[in-house]
Amino acid sequence: MIVSFSLREQFVRHRKVSSAAALVAATLALTACASDSDEATTPAAETSAAAAVQEPVAITYDGGIYVLDGEALKVAHDVTLPGFNRINPAGNDTGVFVSTESGFQVLDATAGKMTDISYPGAKPGHVVLHGDRTVLFTDGTGEVHSFDPKKLTDGKPEGRTYKTAQPHHGVAVELADGTMVVTLGTDESRPGAIALDKDGKEIARSEECPGVHGEAVAQGEVVGLGCKDGVLLFKNGAFVKVKSAGAYGAVATQVGTEQSPVLLGDYKVDPDAEREFPEQFALIDTAAQKLQVVPMPKGVSYSFRSMARGPQGEGLILGTDGKLHVVDPATGKLTASWPVVGAWKEPMDWQEPRPALFVRGDDAYVTEPATKKVHRLDLTTGKVAGSVTLDAVPNEISGTMSEH
Template structure:
């Protein structure tokens, strides 16, 4: 993208930092900055306009393409036509998303930019768009972001690309390609010490977890059938802590070793996990029926303690699905259930401390690619889609009140939230 120099003169004024403010707004918190009398030389990308603050945007995958919504005003910022089923993934830089499309990941620019300048930021907005940046990947699958690196997994050949997150907009220019062996529905994470956590398997089964550092295997286990649902927890004194869901109880990787979490049920699948960077607890689903038809509808969730390597079950008395899990700003467990409530769970005790009515009653469909409710959390705000009423609901996670309901033209299949900073 072409850039040009813009010399910006600023006198004593207040710069508004990005954050979510009150009075039924999903705009972001404000803070003052005294510029005094000086000038800034700022590189501004063509097509961007400087603004005093950034408003969070929701990118929605719907039938026929991608819709970007301003979460403060509820207005549609832009629509991009695109055929097929589109999966959305955070790219990790608070600006871009990666769209899983068949045999490639394509970079989507949300148009929100925060440029650091000394002790403050300058903010810019532009039109959201699918860029020309693409990462070839046979059967593009999961994307993970951790410690400044974004990892893109290709299910079709079992390879993955590791990219410095700050260089994601440069495409494959700075990507490192790694191989796991055979094709499988897998995942990989680059850890803070440079080692890599990844799955191994083949198209019909997967059960191997491995951590490598260069050519050296740091740790390996073959006892994770149906591996799925990686999440990172709060690091300990020895480094990163990673949890992986299996069909016979999850694994915790820490201190250079794999630790199996004891479970009471022979089949106990936790394949969807939600971690928090400041919490040793990981929230997960918990299924016990491998023969459920068409799908199992669990009412219990798991709190996986990575320090004690233990698991606690929480009964919600209403079912949920894989898009129902999230974490609050203080590490609270958040679960959207069939009764339309957003359940708030104390991560330490397992107590359900609040139930916030957010949408009407619903039920998971047999086809997971059909529109259904989605929970996403950004900062101290929760965003929930209602596929029946075609709404996007905003919840303040400090007061646990619904602050906004945004009407949509189409039911949503996938959603990601971007703040720009």
């Protein structure tokens, strides 16, 4: 399974300040749909005295990061960290990577403390977990770092490094045999990707993926890269293009699983939109090399923080109707729609809070910025199992993840 957690159109290191009225308007005065669940409230931060946390869930807010106990949904740590910070699983059972103004830095989520393990560089971007590797891509330098995340508990691990010809908003993934797939690009354009063998020798190249962005890995270690006109696959040692139906059918955010040859992706159709609110999604069958476009329920959209895969490989999409929609990847049918939060609207600024989804095992964690709540949904029942109200508005959500 592959997990990539830094998906966006542009990397800006300082979030714009917005008024309370703007936040309310952007989220349409959401109300929680978890009245039958247990709810906790945020205790005062006592980071220094708090015990180690099991199954940590990390949530950013303007000025810091909350660490919750994933089962009890209580705030165990409150880590002060100025600026707009992004978070991604580090790939082990204790750490979370924080993207700051100066680069990637590891947060020990169980202890609630920032460590001295860092990968400096401007515009830290995608963090990709696959197999026994975590791969970091730094947009501002083009540097790629690949390493075994289990070794992070012993300090900064030795690993593989690579530098792209030109810095760009890119991504890289390393496969089990040491093959590394890396995007090609500059500040002006991103045309495709290359594949390198374990010794760093180029073995394949394709420049048939305009605007390459977002990646996932399907069953059999088939890599999918999003393009403005479909998806570029890397399979059996070569690149294969799967085109969208029209001249413009853009895929960016994707999620995959080793349980299925089908990738779940977003799908946008308006090249002129300042911010498109897609009402359809893509299923990319990497075995048949076909792309299917599936409509969302009428009037329902989603954001780049809305997609995940469930424990059985099912697709999960958090819709603007406040429901978590379950997708059968083989047929494209919506098999369930579970209420979690109130109806919401995606803000124009990608850094602004909106309901976000993080899935680990049988649990789906969903933020609700309008009510300052976080909910835990049991994916085996479709019921909200617990909620917590925070002191600050939640933004991004992530957590530890040792299996990927």
